[in-house]
Amino acid sequence: MAEIDAAISVRGVCKDFDGFEVLRDIDLDLAPGTTTCILGPSGSGKSTFLRCLNWLEEPSAGSIRIDGTLIGRSGEGKAARPMARRELARARTSIAMVFQHFALWPHLTVLGNVIEAPVHVVGRPRRQAEEEGRAILARVGLAEKADAYPHTLSGGQKQRVAISRALAMKPKVILFDEPTSALDPEMVGEVLGVIRELAKEGLTMVVVTHEMGFARDVADTIVFMDGGRIREVATPTAFFTNPQSDRAQRFIRRHG
Amino acid sequence: MTWPALRTILDGAVVTAALAAVSILLSLPLGLLLALLRWRRIPMVAGVLAAFVSVVRATPFVTLVLFVFFILPSAGLELEPVPAAILALTLNTAAFSSEIWRSALQTFPRDQLEAATAFGLSERATFTRIVFPQIWRANLGPLVSEVTILLKCTPAVAVIGVVEITRAAGRVGAETYEPLPPFLVATLIYTALIATLVRGQRVVERRIARRFGWVRP
Amino acid sequence: MSGLLVVWESRDVFLWGAANTLSLVLSCLLLSIPLGILSAIVLTEATAPLRRLLAEVVDLLRCVPFLLLAYVIYYGLPEIGLRLDPWWAGLVSLTVYTTAYLAEIFRAAFLAVARDNIEAAHAFGLSRLLLYRRIILPQVAIMAAPVIGNQVITTIRDSALLMIITVQELTFAANFVSANHFTPFAPFAAAISLYLLMSFAVEEGVRRMERIRTVRYG
Numbered sequence: 001m002a003e004i005d006a007a008i009s010v011r012g013v014c015k016d017f018d019g020f021e022v023l024r025d026i027d028l029d030l031a032p033g034t035t036t037c038i039l040g041p042s043g044s045g046k047s048t049f050l051r052c053l054n055w056l057e058e059p060s061a062g063s064i065r066i067d068g069t070l071i072g073r074s075g076e077g078k079a080a081r082p083m084a085r086r087e088l089a090r091a092r093t094s095i096a097m098v099f100q101h102f103a104l105w106p107h108l109t110v111l112g113n114v115i116e117a118p119v120h121v122v123g124r125p126r127r128q129a130e131e132e133g134r135a136i137l138a139r140v141g142l143a144e145k146a147d148a149y150p151h152t153l154s155g156g157q158k159q160r161v162a163i164s165r166a167l168a169m170k171p172k173v174i175l176f177d178e179p180t181s182a183l184d185p186e187m188v189g190e191v192l193g194v195i196r197e198l199a200k201e202g203l204t205m206v207v208v209t210h211e212m213g214f215a216r217d218v219a220d221t222i223v224f225m226d227g228g229r230i231r232e233v234a235t236p237t238a239f240f241t242n243p244q245s246d247r248a249q250r251f252i253r254r255h256g
Numbered sequence: 257m258t259w260p261a262l263r264t265i266l267d268g269a270v271v272t273a274a275l276a277a278v279s280i281l282l283s284l285p286l287g288l289l290l291a292l293l294r295w296r297r298i299p300m301v302a303g304v305l306a307a308f309v310s311v312v313r314a315t316p317f318v319t320l321v322l323f324v325f326f327i328l329p330s331a332g333l334e335l336e337p338v339p340a341a342i343l344a345l346t347l348n349t350a351a352f353s354s355e356i357w358r359s360a361l362q363t364f365p366r367d368q369l370e371a372a373t374a375f376g377l378s379e380r381a382t383f384t385r386i387v388f389p390q391i392w393r394a395n396l397g398p399l400v401s402e403v404t405i406l407l408k409c410t411p412a413v414a415v416i417g418v419v420e421i422t423r424a425a426g427r428v429g430a431e432t433y434e435p436l437p438p439f440l441v442a443t444l445i446y447t448a449l450i451a452t453l454v455r456g457q458r459v460v461e462r463r464i465a466r467r468f469g470w471v472r473p
Numbered sequence: 474m475s476g477l478l479v480v481w482e483s484r485d486v487f488l489w490g491a492a493n494t495l496s497l498v499l500s501c502l503l504l505s506i507p508l509g510i511l512s513a514i515v516l517t518e519a520t521a522p523l524r525r526l527l528a529e530v531v532d533l534l535r536c537v538p539f540l541l542l543a544y545v546i547y548y549g550l551p552e553i554g555l556r557l558d559p560w561w562a563g564l565v566s567l568t569v570y571t572t573a574y575l576a577e578i579f580r581a582a583f584l585a586v587a588r589d590n591i592e593a594a595h596a597f598g599l600s601r602l603l604l605y606r607r608i609i610l611p612q613v614a615i616m617a618a619p620v621i622g623n624q625v626i627t628t629i630r631d632s633a634l635l636m637i638i639t640v641q642e643l644t645f646a647a648n649f650v651s652a653n654h655f656t657p658f659a660p661f662a663a664a665i666s667l668y669l670l671m672s673f674a675v676e677e678g679v680r681r682m683e684r685i686r687t688v689r690y691g
Contacts, residue, residue, distance in 0.1 A: 054596055085601065092598040103593035107611045107689055117597035120607060151691040169597065314626065314672035315665050316633030319644045323665070326657030404536075411540040412634060422540060429548075436552060439544040443537055450536040 006065070007032035007173055007204040008053065013062030015048055015228075022048050024228045026062065030221065032172075033202040037215035037236075040225035041251060046208045049225065050175050053206065054095040055088060066095055067172045093121055096166035100178040102158040104150040110137065110161050111146040114168045122169070129168070136164045140194050156187030163194055174198075176207040212255050216240055224248050257437050261428045265438060268424030269445050275338075275420060276407050279345035283406075284399065286346060287353030292383075294354070295361045305354075312351035318412040320344050325416040341413035349406050356398045360391040393464050400457040404450050411446075421445055476659025483650045483660070490646025491667050493560070497632050497642060498671075501567040502625065508568070509575025514605070516580045527576075534573035539631045542566050547638045563635035563642075571628045578624060582617040583609060615689065618682035625675050629668065643667055 006029040015023040022045045030036050038046045051057040053064060055072040063080075064071050071091045073080040083091065104113050114133040118124045124132075137143050140160040150158055159179055166174050176195065180188045192214050199205065199218045209215060215222060215236060222239040224232040226247045232239060243249045290309075294302050312320065324347070325340040335343070364387060372382040392399070414423035425442035429435030480487065515527050534542070543566040550557055550565070557565065586609050594604045636645035647664035651657045 056592060056596060089595075089598040089600050092596060095596075097593070097596040099589060099593060099596075101589055103587075103589040105590055105593070105608055105612075106587075107615060116607065117599065120603055121598045121600075149689045149691075151689070165597075310672075311665060311669060314630075314669045316630040316644060316668065318633050318636065319647065319661065319664060319668070322644070322648055322651075323657075323661040326651060326661065330657060408538040411538045414540075415637060422538075422544075425544075436545070436548040439541060439548060443541040443545055446538050446541055447533065447536045450538075451533075454536065 005032070006030060007034075007067055008206070009065040009068075010053075011063045013049070013052060013059045013064065015045075015052060015057060015059050022228050023052070023059070026230055028223065028230060028233070030204070030206065032067075032204050034220040035199040035203075035205045035207065035218055036221045036223055037219040038206065038208045038223045038225060039210075039212075039215060039251070044225045045228040046225045047177055050177050050206060050208050053173075053175055054092050054097060056097075066091070069094075071095075089121070093117070093169060094172040095175060096169045096171035096173070097175045098159070098162050098166050098177065098179050101182050102150075102155075102162045104158055104161060104165075106150055109147050109149055110142065110153070110164075113150070113161060114165050117165075118168050133164070133168055136167050137161075139197075140164055141190075154187060155183045156190045159183065159187075159191045160194055163191070163198075167198075173204045173206065176205065176209070178208050178210065180209070180211060210255070212240075212252075224251070226251070257428070257432075257441065261432065261438065262441065264428055265421060265424045265441055265445070268419055268421040268442075269449075271418065272407070272410050272420040273449075275341060275345065275410055275413065275418070276403070279342050279349060280403055280406060282342070283346040283349035284353055284402070286350040288357045290350060290354035291357035291361055294358055309351045309354060312348055317344070317348055317409045318415060320348060321412050321416055337413070337417045340416060341418045344413070345406060345409065348409060349402055352405070353399060353402050356395055356402070357391070360395050361387070364391065393468060396464055397457060397461050400453070400460065404453045404457075407446070407450055407453065476656045479650065479654045479656050480659045480663045483646075483654075486646045486650055487643070487663060487667070490641060490643040490664070493640065494629065494632055494642040495671070497560070497564055497567060497635070497640070498625070498629050500564055501571055501628060501632075504564075504568045505571040505575055505628075508572045509579050510605075510610070512572060512576035513579035513583055516576060517583050531573045531576050534570065535577070537570075539566070539570050540634045540637060542570055543635060543638055559635070559638050559640045563632070563638060563640040567628065567632055567635070570631065571624065574624055574627070575621070578617060578620050579613065582613040582620075585616060586612050615682055615686045618679050618686070622675050622679035626672050629671055629675075633668075 008028070008030040010026055010028040013023055013026040014021070026049060038050065040046045048057055052059045053066075053071075055064075058072065063073065063076055069091065070076070072083055072088065074083055074087070075081055105116065108116060111130065111133050114136065115126070115129040118129040118132070119126050134143065134146055137146055140163060142157060142160055142164070145153065145157065145161075150161065153161065163179075179195065180191050183191065188211070192211060195205070195207065196214075196218050207215075207219075217236075219236050222232070222234055222236050223230055224234075224239065224243075224245075224247075231245050232243065232248050234244075239248070240252060243252055290305055294305050296302075315323075321341065321344040324344045325335065325337070328335045328340065328343075368386060369382065372386050377385065410420060411422040413420060414426065417423070419427070421442045425438035426435070428438040432438075512527060512531065516524060516531070518524075519527070543563065546566040546569070547559065547562040550562060590608065590612075591604065594608045599608065632642055633644040635642055636648065639645070641649075643664050647660040650660040654660075
C-alpha cells in the first residue's frame, strides 16, 4: 500500500519510559475506511502505541502521519521540530479518541460533552452542533439522555456518549482504547454493537481490545503486538486460523 | 534600629508567646467541651452553642476583642487588657476548634461505640479509653494549625493596649518617627515563629503516622 | 434601650462603615480571584525557578499576620514613592494577602480535577486557554466552593483589622460610635450582626453551588 493513500501511516516509532523500551521500531499503514483491531497480551505496548497516534504519548523516535499530514512534529529526520501546542491541538481535531474509563466531562450535560469541542475548538455554530449532536445521540440510542449529567448514566451509556463525542468531531480516524474493559459484562454488548455499526459505515477506526469475537467479526485487519513490537498484521481469518508466530498461537489458544 | 528598641520588641515577643500559650491551653479543652455538649444533642444547649459558634466564626477577631474589652466592665467586671485579650483569644479559638472536635466525633466509627457498649464500658470510660485517644491523634494536624491561626490573630489585641510584638513595634516607631523598620522586624519575628510551628506540625504529624500507622480513623 | 437609639441615630456611620467593608472585600475579591487563579496556574505549570520562587512567596505570606502586612504596606509604600490613602493601602494589603491563600486553594483544586478529564480535553484539541476556561475552572468553581467561601469569610474578618490604619470600615464605625456615646454594647452588637449577615450571604452562595454540585455530580 502506498504511503500517501494510507489513513494512518507509522514509520519507525519507538517509545521508552526512563530507559525502558515500551515500543520498538513500529511501521504500520492502515487503509482509509477500515477497522483495525490491535490485540496482544497486557503490557505488550498496544495502548501506548494507540496513545502515540494522537501524541498523548510522545514517541521517542519515528513519525506518524494521519491522512498524509505529520502529527506531533513538523519536518522529518534531522529537521524535525516539535509542533507548537496550537498546531498540535488543531491536528488532533481530525483524530478522535474513546477512552477506557470514558473520561466524560462531569460538569457538562451529555449534549454539552458532545458539542464542546465542535463548538469551541472547531468553531461550528452552536445551533448546528446541537442538531448534529442530538442526531448522533439518537443513533446510539441516547436521544432522551441529551440533557442528563454523566453521573446519572450506566457505564455502557457513558461509553456510548463518549463515542458520540468522538463522532461529533467528524474525525478522519477514531481511536478506541479498550472501550469495553471498564464495563460490567452485560453492558459490553451495547457498546460493541455501536462500534460494529460504525464499522459498516466505513469509518476509519483503530480499536485496542481484548474482545476476540468482536475482533474476528468486525476487523478488516488484525495487528498483533507483543513485547513492544508488531508481530503480525493479517486479516482476521488468516490470523485466527493460521497465526504465523509462536506467540500469536499461544495468545489465541489462551484467549480465543 | 537601636538595641533598646529591639529589646522592647523582643519583650513584646515574650508577651505574645505567653498569650498564645495560655489561650491555647484554655481553648482546646473548652472547644472539646463545647463539642461534647453539642454531641449530646440537648435541645436548648445545642442551639445556643451552634449560634455562638456561627457568631464567632463571622465576627472579625479585632471586633471580638473590642467587644469583650468594652462590654465586660458594663457587666460589672473590671477587666485589664491582658485578661481581656486572653478571654477573647480563648473564645475565638474554642469556637473554631470545637468544629474540629465536632466533626471528629461525628465521623467516629459507630461500630466501635457499639462494641464499647457491648463490653459494658460506661459512657465516661468509652470517651476516655476509646474515643479521645483516637480523635486527638487523628486531628493533631488541624489542631496544631489552630495554634498558628491563633498566633496570627494575636496582633489584634494591640488595639486594647496589650504591649505584645505589634504594640511594642508601634511604640518604637512612634518614638523614632520611623515606623517601617520596627514593623519589618516584628513581621520577621512572627514569620519565624509561625514558620517554625508549621514545620513542627509536619514533623509531629509524620511521627504520629509512623507510630500509629494511620492518620485518621 | 438608649443603646439601640444611639445605633439608630448613628445609622449613617454604620452604613458608611458597612459600605466600606463591602467595597473593600468585593474589590479585593475582584482582583485576588483572577490573581489567585493565575498564581495557581504558575504553581502547577511553570518551569522550576519561577514556580519555586512563587511557592516560597506564597508560603511566606501565609506565615505573616495580616495586620503586620497591612502596616508594612501602609508605611512601606511611601518609602518607594507611592502615597496611597488608607483605603487604597488597605485594598493592596488585603488583595496581596487573600491572593496568597487563594493561590493555594486553587492549586489544590486543580490537582483534584480528574486526570483523564484533562487528557480527554487534550485529545479533542482544546487549547490551554479553553482547557482552563471550559473544563478546569467550571469544575473548580463547583467542587471548591466551600473552601473558597471560607476564604471569603476570612477576608471579611481580616478587613476589620484595617481600622487600625484608620480605614473607616464597619468595626471602625462601631468603635467610633461606642467611644462617642459611652455605650459599648449596642454599637458592637450592631456591627457583629452586620458581619453575621455578610457571612450568611456567603454561605447562601456556597449552598447554591452545592445544589449545582448535587445535580451534576450526584
